[in-house]
Amino acid sequence: MRKPCCDKQDMNKGAWSKQEDQKLIDYIKKHGEGCWRTLPQAAGLLRCGKSCRLRWINYLRPDLKRGNFAxxxxxxxxxxxxxxxxxxxxxxxxxxxxxxxxxxxxxxxxxxxxxxxxxxxxxxxxxxxxxxxxxxxxxxxxxxxxxxxxxxxxxxxxxxxxxxxxxxxxxxxxxxxxxxxxxxxxxxxxxxxxxxxxxxxxxxxxxxxxxxxxxxxxxxxxxxxxxxxxxxxxxxxxxxxxxxxxxxx
DNA sequence: AACTCGACCAACCGCGATAAT
DNA sequence: GATTATCGCGGTTGGTCGAGT
Structure with missing residues (x-):
């Protein structure tokens, strides 16, 4: 039985704050993507790695277009x-x-x-x-x-x-x-x-x-x-x- | 102005695939 | 080869906002 990845009580959930975003951006700018499991702790985030990955990929990545679809x-x-x-x-x-x-x-x-x-x-x-x-x-x-x-x-x-x-x-x-x-x-x-x-x-x-x-x-x-x-x-x-x-x- | 409804979208969850041990 | 850990994907949910009544 796989244990849930985000079952820790002290993990943040829900919408990301600007501070959290900035921490994630700063960390990835410095160290690059990857190793999502250890990233949250290293970046000082109370999030599970999965959540960090999603936030980065879906919202924070610098190459995102984020507008209406042509x-x-x-x-x-x-x-x-x-x-x-x-x-x-x-x-x-x-x-x-x-x-x-x-x-x-x-x-x-x-x-x-x-x-x-x-x-x-x-x-x-x-x-x-x-x-x-x-x-x-x-x-x-x-x-x-x-x-x-x-x-x-x-x-x-x-x-x-x-x-x-x-x-x-x-x-x-x-x-x-x-x-x-x-x-x-x-x-x-x-x-x-x-x-x-x-x-x-x-x-x-x-x-x-x-x-x-x-x-x-x-x-x-x-x-x-x-x-x-x-x-x-x-x-x-x-x-x-x-x-x-x-x-x- | 207050309420309801519909639409949008960020985020979560569960699972399969793959890598590591 | 079996087990465990991690990643990535697709489905789903929940919050928010705008339009309509």
């Missing part, structure tokens, strides 16, 4: 999700400056809904009659039965009188369903296959628009370091298997 990025996430499923770290690895957590959150809060609005099942990227439009988006069990998880906010609600709000924030942008259909069919096929193709090469490149500022959470002059590349255990090359992705435009 359309290119949205498209890429959707494409990659069609190919890879919920392998967020792999997807994030193709989006410089984005973290798996960020991509995952963005998918769950924006892109999933966007696809549903377009009548696309976000789980398999196929045109779905189950998601003809938002009008059927209620908290009834139908979405769950189709494998679509309800957003946790739906679970949060204690009252039953849930109003259909139908106000997609993403605007829907019309969307080219035909193209999605082509891709989703092909992509879902790929997805099916991808599980049996663990060595799928995903060396996909993206031209991030120059309008995206390379700003960071801490606007000092630290040089961006791309940790993502090392995150992917298997070097993969998307281009070699993804003619269908081009249809997505």
């Amino acid at each position: 359309e290119d990025e949205e498209d890429l996430i959707i494409k990659l999700h069609a190919l890879l499923g919920n392998r967020w770290s792999l997807i994030a690895g193709r989006l410089p400056g984005r973290t798996d957590n960020e991509v995952k959150n963005y998918w769950n809060s924006h892109l999933r809904r966007k696809l549903i609005n377009m009548g696309i099942d976000p789980n398999n990227h196929r045109l779905s009659h189950k998601f003809p439009s938002l009008q059927n988006q209620t908290t009834s069990g139908s979405s769950e039965s189709s494998g679509l998880k309800l957003p946790k906010d739906a679970k949060k609600k204690k009252k039953n009188n849930i109003k259909p709000t139908n106000k997609p924030k993403t605007g829907g942008s019309g969307g080219d369903i035909n193209n999605y259909e082509q891709v989703s069919d092909a992509a879902s096929g790929l997805e099916d296959e991808s599980s049996s193709l663990p060595d799928l090469n995903l060396d996909l490149t993206i031209n991030i628009p120059s309008t995206i500022p390379a700003s960071s959470a801490y606007e000092d002059d630290q040089k961006p370091i791309h940790h993502h590349e090392s995150k992917s255990p298997r070097p993969t090359q998307l281009a070699s298997c993804s003619p269908t992705l081009l249809l997505f435009q």
